[in-house]
Amino acid sequence: MRIRLIGHSGFYVELEEMNLLFDYYRGELPAPDTDKPLFVFVSHAHPDHFQKSIFSLAERADNVVYFLSDDIRRSALPLWVQGNVRLLAPETETELCRLVRDAESGEPRQETFLKVNTYRSTDEGVAFLVDTAEARIYHAGDLNDWHWEENTAAENNAQRTLYLEELREIRAEVERSKRIPDIAFVPVDSRLGADYWRGADAYMREVGARYLVPMHLYGDASVIQKLREREASRPYRDRILGTGREGEVFTL
Numbered sequence: 001m002r003i004r005l006i007g008h009s010g011f012y013v014e015l016e017e018m019n020l021l022f023d024y025y026r027g028e029l030p031a032p033d034t035d036k037p038l039f040v041f042v043s044h045a046h047p048d049h050f051q052k053s054i055f056s057l058a059e060r061a062d063n064v065v066y067f068l069s070d071d072i073r074r075s076a077l078p079l080w081v082q083g084n085v086r087l088l089a090p091e092t093e094t095e096l097c098r099l100v101r102d103a104e105s106g107e108p109r110q111e112t113f114l115k116v117n118t119y120r121s122t123d124e125g126v127a128f129l130v131d132t133a134e135a136r137i138y139h140a141g142d143l144n145d146w147h148w149e150e151n152t153a154a155e156n157n158a159q160r161t162l163y164l165e166e167l168r169e170i171r172a173e174v175e176r177s178k179r180i181p182d183i184a185f186v187p188v189d190s191r192l193g194a195d196y197w198r199g200a201d202a203y204m205r206e207v208g209a210r211y212l213v214p215m216h217l218y219g220d221a222s223v224i225q226k227l228r229e230r231e232a233s234r235p236y237r238d239r240i241l242g243t244g245r246e247g248e249v250f251t252l
Helices: 052-060 079-082 155-175 188-194 197-207 222-229
Strands: 002-007 010-015 018-022 038-040 063-070 084-087 093-103 107-118 126-131 136-139 182-187 211-215 249-252
Touching: 002 211, 018 136, 038 126, 052 063, 052 079, 052 155, 063 079, 079 084, 079 188, 126 155, 155 197, 182 197, 211 222
Parallel strands: 018 038, 038 063, 063 084, 136 182, 182 211
Antiparallel strands: 002 010, 002 249, 010 018, 093 107, 107 126, 126 136
């Protein structure tokens, strides 16, 4: 698995049988590989997570499929992609299947190629839990503990309650399937001041992942190292990847 940070919350994940693009915002769009399907995910319509230029990918290859949050209106989509788009509400599960031959009988059977679960954001849209044979990937979108300094204590407490409730929904799926995410892309937003770390820490404690990739940094990548240095991150600090540099690549 090869992962490239395109920028902000945008990642390109290359797997053996498919490629995945999450929340493209800016930078160079990856060229579609005509030998593998490309699945494009958009967590919500905010312009730092969604740009219509992603639809140009479907003009360059016929194996591009879009999984979009349903706050993006179908009427806003170009005609040439509408047949390849799935608009997903929160708390939705969807699958793509393919025909394979049974190793013993030789008979054709359906096999799940890709499974997507969505979760309700604490801001707009959805978070994604994506399952393939090779990897399980979590992309939070804007699902986070948005603990703003200008909010009242009651508002921030309510926000945290909603966030923890949704994390428990994700944890229930992880426990049911007995499969922890291999990669978790989670906001570590510098605009939250001293509380930048709360959402990522809660995610790792409630759900967990083999590796945590901080995203949505809003211009201050130093929060990644600050998170590593916090006492709270001791149980998982060696599994925090990256520096936040756009174009950075991880091979796992």
